[in-house]
Amino acid sequence: MSDEEDDLILDELDDGELVLQMHDDLYDGMADEIAEAVHILLKRKWTPYDVLTKALVEGMRIVGIDFRDGILFVPEVLLAAGAMKKGMHILKPLLIETGAPQLGKMVIGTVKGDIHDIGKNLVAMMMEGAGFEVVDLGINNPVEDYIEALKRENADILGMSALLTTTMPYMKTVIDTMVEQGIRDDYIVLVGGAPLNEEFGKAIGSDAYCRDAAVAVETAKEFMARKHNRAG
Amino acid sequence: MNLLSRLLDERDWLMADGATGTNLFNRGLEAGEAPELWNVDQPSKIKALYRDAVDSGSDIFLTNSFGGTAARLKLHNAQHRVRELNKAAAELGREVADKAGRPVVVAGSVGPTGEIFEPLGPLSHAEAVEMFQEQGAALMEGGADVLWLETISAPEEYKAAAEAFANIGAPWVGTMSFDTAGRTMMGLTSSDMVDMVQGIDNRPIGFGANCGVGASDLLRTIQGFKAANPEVPIVAKGNAGIPKFVHGHIHYDGTPELMGQYAVMVRNSGAKIIGGCCGTMPEHLVAMRKALEETPMGPPPTNAEIEAVLGGFSSASDGTGDAPLPKRVRRRRK
Numbered sequence A: 001m002s003d004e005e006d007d008l009i010l011d012e013l014d015d016g017e018l019v020l021q022m023h024d025d026l027y028d029g030m031a032d033e034i035a036e037a038v039h040i041l042l043k044r045k046w047t048p049y050d051v052l053t054k055a056l057v058e059g060m061r062i063v064g065i066d067f068r069d070g071i072l073f074v075p076e077v078l079l080a081a082g083a084m085k086k087g088m089h090i091l092k093p094l095l096i097e098t099g100a101p102q103l104g105k106m107v108i109g110t111v112k113g114d115i116h117d118i119g120k121n122l123v124a125m126m127m128e129g130a131g132f133e134v135v136d137l138g139i140n141n142p143v144e145d146y147i148e149a150l151k152r153e154n155a156d157i158l159g160m161s162a163l164l165t166t167t168m169p170y171m172k173t174v175i176d177t178m179v180e181q182g183i184r185d186d187y188i189v190l191v192g193g194a195p196l197n198e199e200f201g202k203a204i205g206s207d208a209y210c211r212d213a214a215v216a217v218e219t220a221k222e223f224m225a226r227k228h229n230r231a232g
Numbered sequence B: 001m002n003l004l005s006r007l008l009d010e011r012d013w014l015m016a017d018g019a020t021g022t023n024l025f026n027r028g029l030e031a032g033e034a035p036e037l038w039n040v041d042q043p044s045k046i047k048a049l050y051r052d053a054v055d056s057g058s059d060i061f062l063t064n065s066f067g068g069t070a071a072r073l074k075l076h077n078a079q080h081r082v083r084e085l086n087k088a089a090a091e092l093g094r095e096v097a098d099k100a101g102r103p104v105v106v107a108g109s110v111g112p113t114g115e116i117f118e119p120l121g122p123l124s125h126a127e128a129v130e131m132f133q134e135q136g137a138a139l140m141e142g143g144a145d146v147l148w149l150e151t152i153s154a155p156e157e158y159k160a161a162a163e164a165f166a167n168i169g170a171p172w173v174g175t176m177s178f179d180t181a182g183r184t185m186m187g188l189t190s191s192d193m194v195d196m197v198q199g200i201d202n203r204p205i206g207f208g209a210n211c212g213v214g215a216s217d218l219l220r221t222i223q224g225f226k227a228a229n230p231e232v233p234i235v236a237k238g239n240a241g242i243p244k245f246v247h248g249h250i251h252y253d254g255t256p257e258l259m260g261q262y263a264v265m266v267r268n269s270g271a272k273i274i275g276g277c278c279g280t281m282p283e284h285l286v287a288m289r290k291a292l293e294e295t296p297m298g299p300p301p302t303n304a305e306i307e308a309v310l311g312g313f314s315s316a317s318d319g320t321g322d323a324p325l326p327k328r329v330r331r332r333r334k
Helices: A003-007 A014-027 A031-042 A046-070 A073-095 A118-129 A142-151 A172-178 A200-204 A213-231 B003-008 B020-026 B035-041 B045-056 B070-076 B080-098 B125-140 B155-167 B190-199 B215-227 B256-268 B283-296 B303-310
Strands: A103-110 A133-136 A157-161 A186-193 B060-062 B107-108 B146-152 B174-175 B204-209 B234-238 B244-247 B249-252 B270-277
Touching: A014 A031, A014 A046, A014 A073, A014 A157, A031 A046, A031 A073, A046 A118, A046 A213, A073 A118, A073 B080, A103 A118, A103 A142, A118 A133, A118 A157, A118 A213, A133 B070, A142 A157, A142 A172, A157 A172, A157 A213, A172 A186, A186 A213, A200 B020, B003 B107, B020 B035, B020 B045, B035 B045, B035 B080, B045 B080, B060 B080, B070 B080, B070 B125, B080 B107, B080 B125, B107 B125, B125 B146, B125 B155, B146 B155, B146 B204, B155 B174, B155 B190, B174 B234, B190 B204, B190 B215, B204 B215, B204 B270, B215 B234, B215 B256, B215 B303, B234 B256, B256 B270, B256 B283, B256 B303, B270 B283
Parallel strands: A103 A133, A103 A157, A157 A186, B060 B107, B107 B146, B146 B174, B174 B204, B204 B234, B234 B270
Antiparallel strands: B244 B249
């Protein structure tokens, strides 16, 4: 850290400058600075929803782009997500209090037989960072657990992850069961994991294969927008 | 001197084995089951797996112990069986290797813990060293010639394993998986890995890349190692193509012929130990051995030649070389 950095006083920046600085601070994973800036914006009478979307979500969107493009890697993204979380911790009760609109709710977990969860955790963090509500079922989920959680949580999106070529076919079992129960079209189904590809995503009847966490977020936003249009 | 170091001195190249998981699933392992339990429950199937590699011409095979750290076995509630399961994996290997009629290296496979290191994650350096040491000691006790760390993403984890293996005086090889825009998931480039390996006190006797995306990316990684002038021999263990979903089953699209071409190209690129990873079956190994024996050394393939034979790269750059790295300009602090 140079002296110049220490001299930066967030409260002296105007709103526009401060928001841009927050994007940078998220990018650099500076959690304390993010928390301070969130408090400053709230003190300046910003709505919690505006702080979330214009400062935090937009900042994480930039992180997501650079992760997708191979400029940032997992350690930097984890740091950024940690800073985002610190900001969200302040905002969450206020968002509920003010009845702010929600982007959507996702149920996520690795499929039965698969215990590899680093990728799934990243997606969950990035989705939360993008303002989605995420219900994380953890590892090794049988089809019943996914379906029970989707119904219980009134979720919009199902996210399934598999790292092994031997466990990825189970995604089809889950989707086939949803079709049998007549609930497939009630949810957006996104799949991901190292050995998957787009062709596989199509073959098993998912809505989309997501190459990485950043793509998952963009795809989820896109499908939610379509869903709203259809409903409206 | 350990057998692997001796063979490396004597030979121009050595062939390692293929897939463990893919082969075990073909033998009836169920998804979600810990393969390591078979070292005790189905020893004849594990010996058959090892024998397939030996019979297909492998000079080295890896034991069925990839998920044998306490961290991984815990997911199957078998964290108290680390010594038993790893020792058995190596003992079965010793038995097969000693009957091979030629020198074959039993390499005790050690995979990642699956945990993220502090401060970003929960795993401390001391805990990681302890787990690798526990597993490594059991593999050596069971008769492994060397330990073989593979599919690592984080430099911290690689170094923790090096320290653990130094504590028990075990010779070792260590490879990482370069699956994210030509780097490991944690952002390490091929040249970064060379720097790391050369700086380790307990240097491995071989280092390199395994698994990852496709054979093309792996070749580019091997050439990246070579360009950094490593003093340690290079290991290449690539997947047999890309997994495809055919008639309800997963099938890797790399043919034996293609893997033969991959083996020659990767040797020409500087690898001294050559093998396969996921999807690599005995027929692939036979084709690789034949191609390696029948094809004279040649110049390293160009990127265009790699793409023409093995398919395109997953990213334009792999973060090495002279091309300026893309960087986002920050406003003040950085």
